Amino acid sequence: MSCPVGRERDDEEGKGLHYLEYLKIPELLNLQQPLSKSAENPNGVHDEHLFILMHQVYELWFKQILHELDSIMNIMTADFLDESLMLVINSRTSRIVVILKIVVEQIKVLETMTPLDFLDFRHYLSQSSGFQSLQFRILECKLGIRDDLRISYGGSTYKSAFSDDRHRSAAEQLEQATKNPSFLTLVDRWLARTPGLDGEFQFFDKYSKAVREMLAEMKDEAKKETSLSIRNRKLKDHETQTKFFKQLMDVEEHASLVEKGQRRLSHKATQGALMVALYRDEPRFQPAYHFISSLMDIDSLLMQWRNNHSLFVQRILGDKMGTGGSSGYRYLRSTVSDRYKVFLDFFNLSSYIIPRWHIPKLTSEMKDTLGAYFTADGEKRRAGGGESHHSGAEKD
Numbered sequence: 001m002s003c004p005v006g007r008e009r010d011d012e013e014g015k016g017l018h019y020l021e022y023l024k025i026p027e028l029l030n031l032q033q034p035l036s037k038s039a040e041n042p043n044g045v046h047d048e049h050l051f052i053l054m055h056q057v058y059e060l061w062f063k064q065i066l067h068e069l070d071s072i073m074n075i076m077t078a079d080f081l082d083e084s085l086m087l088v089i090n091s092r093t094s095r096i097v098v099i100l101k102i103v104v105e106q107i108k109v110l111e112t113m114t115p116l117d118f119l120d121f122r123h124y125l126s127q128s129s130g131f132q133s134l135q136f137r138i139l140e141c142k143l144g145i146r147d148d149l150r151i152s153y154g155g156s157t158y159k160s161a162f163s164d165d166r167h168r169s170a171a172e173q174l175e176q177a178t179k180n181p182s183f184l185t186l187v188d189r190w191l192a193r194t195p196g197l198d199g200e201f202q203f204f205d206k207y208s209k210a211v212r213e214m215l216a217e218m219k220d221e222a223k224k225e226t227s228l229s230i231r232n233r234k235l236k237d238h239e240t241q242t243k244f245f246k247q248l249m250d251v252e253e254h255a256s257l258v259e260k261g262q263r264r265l266s267h268k269a270t271q272g273a274l275m276v277a278l279y280r281d282e283p284r285f286q287p288a289y290h291f292i293s294s295l296m297d298i299d300s301l302l303m304q305w306r307n308n309h310s311l312f313v314q315r316i317l318g319d320k321m322g323t324g325g326s327s328g329y330r331y332l333r334s335t336v337s338d339r340y341k342v343f344l345d346f347f348n349l350s351s352y353i354i355p356r357w358h359i360p361k362l363t364s365e366m367k368d369t370l371g372a373y374f375t376a377d378g379e380k381r382r383a384g385g386g387e388s389h390h391s392g393a394e395k396d
């Protein structure tokens with residue numbers, strides 16, 4: 001290697017570290033060992049090599065994703081988040097998103113394998129199945145998929161894949177991942193601390209008032225409509241929206257939705273997310289908004305992965321059972337569901353976004369709190385040069 005690390009590692013003969021040793025390439029290339037290999041067929045069944053290699057590539061990407069996620073969670077575990085670290089958090093979250101995009105696409109390589117070719121070696125797999133991917137389960141648990149929302153099959157849970165003595169260490173790692181606060185919990189705690197929820201500004205009171213005004217306006221507009229069919233449609237729309245907003249305004253109703261698994265975030269964190277979404281142009285909220293968008297990307301991409309994998313399994317297995325004992329395609333298809341979306345609330349948030357002209361104005365104190373100020377010619381100036389029209393400071 002030509003990097004400084006290589007030079008430090010020069011051996012007695014002055015030879016630097018070699019690419020092959022640093023990256024352990026011989027060991028890596030020796031890890032694909034088709035079970036179909038035999039004296040008569042030393043390379044094994046042709047497609048088994050691809051099958052093994054593809055799984056290993058996925059596992060390596062899962063490893064890198066967990067590496068990034070652990071570091072983000074470490075930063076977010078603190079009682080308060082040093083906002084200068086938002087750049088690191090956002091870069092690493094974006095990296096997870098880019099990896100997931102590759103992971104989603106990569107199934108296309110496996111799709112070149114036909115059902116007939118797969119059957120040439122499937123019997124060697126015995127009961128081994130992606131259902132036993134420890135890293136995938138750790139990732140799901142760390143992100144915060146709720147156990148009670150998972151789809152089980154034949155009374156088995158994902159934990160049963162590691163219940164025998166041989167996999168005690170795997171079971172322990174999984175247990176640890178479920179015990180620690182999940183990424184979702186850390187995101188919840190962070191959002192619940194959003195500036196402006198408490199103190200002088202009291203965002204949610206102002207927002208609730210704005211919603212009531214907006215709904216009253218909607219109703220007035222509907223009543224003015226001369227066409228009966230349009231009026232009825234508008235009144236119906238008003239009724240649905242009123243019901244919807246009530247779910248957000250009523251803390252107890254929100255708690256019951258959390259209980260049922262239809263909401264994941266606490267009420268306070270939901271308020272925080274809403275505030276970030278509405279005032280996203282404010283300098284301090286910009287990185288937070290970016291972060292929330294990336295979290296939705298993670299959910300969308302994992303959902304795409306589940307979808308692509310289940311379609312692929314249907315293509316290659318039809319309605320046959322999986323080697324892990326599930327119904328195969330039908331089980332996998334049922335996991336392509338909101339039950340498996342960790343950041344579901346961010347998707348739902350769009351229902352509560354109100355038009356710009358209804359968004360409560362920020363007070364000058366809030367502008368100060370959320371703005372990035374710098375001094376030029378002895379004057380305090382606002383970064384960005386001006387007020388955005390929906391979040392201009394309230395005239396006190």
Ligand code: HEM
Nearest residue numbers: 054055058129130131133136313322323324325326328335
């Ligand atoms: C020929 C290729 C593949 C087939 C036929 C296949 C089939 C299946 C089936 C039938 C299941 C359901 C569990 C079972 O009964 O076994 C499953 C689960 C799973 N597979 Fe695959 N799979 C393939 C490739 C892959 C690859 C490349 C990965 C990447 C790591 C993967 C990861 C998983 C995971 C993580 C699960 C658990 C999903 C869940 O429970 O939500 N599979 N697979």
